[in-house]
Amino acid sequence: MNTTLRILILEDVQDDVILIEHALKKDGIQFELMQVDSQETFINALSEFDPDVILSDHSLPQFNSMEALKICRKQGLDIPFILVTGTMSEEFAVRCLKEGADDYVLKLNPARLSSAIVNSIKQKKIDSERKEAEKALHQQNKELVKINEELDKFVYSVSHNLRAPLTSVLGLVNIGRMEDSKKDDSFQPLFDMMEKSIRKLDATLKEILDYSRNARSDINIERVDLAVIFRTCLESLEFIEGYEHVRKEISIHNDEIAFYSDSHRLGVIFDDLISNAIRYRDISKKQPSLVIEAEIAADAVHILFRDNGIGISEELTPRIFEMFFRATEKSEGAGLGLYIVKEMTKKLNGIIQVTSVPGQGTEFHLEIPNAYPVEKQTNFNRQIW
Structure with a gap:
């Protein structure tokens, strides 16, 4: 770790705190440590010390690790929470992890503490990046829904506001052709060209509609x-x-x-x-x-x-x-x-x-x-x- 970690330790036995400090220094972990041993001091330290990692003994005289974990999660703190305790059954360890603890280390094996801290920090970073990616994806989906709604309006406009007038113009062309036929048919070539252009434009609009409907509608x-x-x-x-x-x-x-x-x-x-x-x-x-x-x-x-x-x-x-x-x-x-x-x-x-x-x-x-x-x-x- 290239940065100095702020470690909050919930422990009432000073010898155990010294043991933890020794294990971390031995592994080259740079840290600043604050020790607390009650619920009140723990809550104050969360805001004043702003820890990067929390190490918690399971049982204190009037406070325990599960209560401390619930306080952290209630405050929305998503930082590594590692139990460091004397003894722990496998069943209880699993329950603690399900409750939200990131890892547990037995005091009889402090050598694993440094790796537990490093791995928990890495995993939190991965989880944070995943949540940010999910948030960005959710925002993109909202924008995509908005774009699709706008596209729906455009398709409706093409269908009703563009093709309908073309039909009207084509009707007028046919009327003009009939009126001209009563005279000398001198404008018939022009009417033919007009009709051809109208039908060409209508065919293009129809293709656009067909493409949009195929891409967006279910079978x-x-x-x-x-x-x-x-x-x-x-x-x-x-x-x-x-x-x-x-x-x-x-x-x-x-x-x-x-x-x-x-x-x-x-x-x-x-x-x-x-x-x-x-x-x-x-x-x-x-x-x-x-x-x-x-x-x-x-x-x-x-x-x-x-x-x-x-x-x-x-x-x-x-x-x-x-x-x-x-x-x-x-x-x-x-x-x-x-x-x-x-x-x-x-x-x-x-x-x-x-x-x-x-x-x-x-x-x-x-x-x-x-x-x-x-x-x-x-x-x-x-x-x-």
Whole structure:
């Protein structure tokens, strides 16, 4: 110990005090000692002497170590309290440690006193640092809760205060287009560009909302009807340029097996993969196509999205799931779509893989665990489109 310790000793036998002093000096402990032998002097010393360590005999004529320990803890003093006593049963020693004593040393073995003091001080320091870390963590958690609440408000604002006006503006654009059609249609190209920009902004806002909700909301497990989700996705994408030019074929196998997952997240995943197949179709081909094959099993559903679009180069394929990454100049989005697909798939404990050949097309392989697997399987195929 490089510092001088203030040691308060509760002891009424002077010879024992001398014995303790000798043991500490022998081990090179630098200390300043104050001896007390009553409750009153002990209480006064706690405030006036401000000890670093307390050594206490167990039994004094009108006072004992357990009473002294309770006084220390009642005053909020978290300093090492070590019993130094003549005899002590193992049972009583355990009870003292449970009451809050840091250690005990028998007067017959004073050689262990120095190490007991040093170890108790080190342990108190560790405990103090741990409590400070827990306090800091608690404060960080409070700040994080506050940030999350503010983020909730932001998401609500994006959803209601931004997307709603866009819908109104789009309605006004359509009214303007109808009025212009009664004349010479001279402003139709401008209306088309306005609508395209509005839908692009709305799609970006939707991606932000999808990302936030996926990260912050729990999974909602329910029985899933894949056919309904696919049909809803196609209906929502009818306005996309080129939708009518892409032949879409969707089939589901073994759909009598109950499949349980999160319908909303699956809808977002399907929506993005289908819209990408439409947006990045190969217009040089006679018949752009998208084939979706889903096979439901007791443990998982396996879905293949296969298109004959422009494809993705080999060196870019590993990066398509990165945030804000766009694999082609034709991309007009914010680069969040496939990133969100990956994150939602992970949220569902699923796996998504991609293979692509430029000029030939792209395949996405999706595997989503069945959250409520059934034991018996039968083969049954259903063609939807």
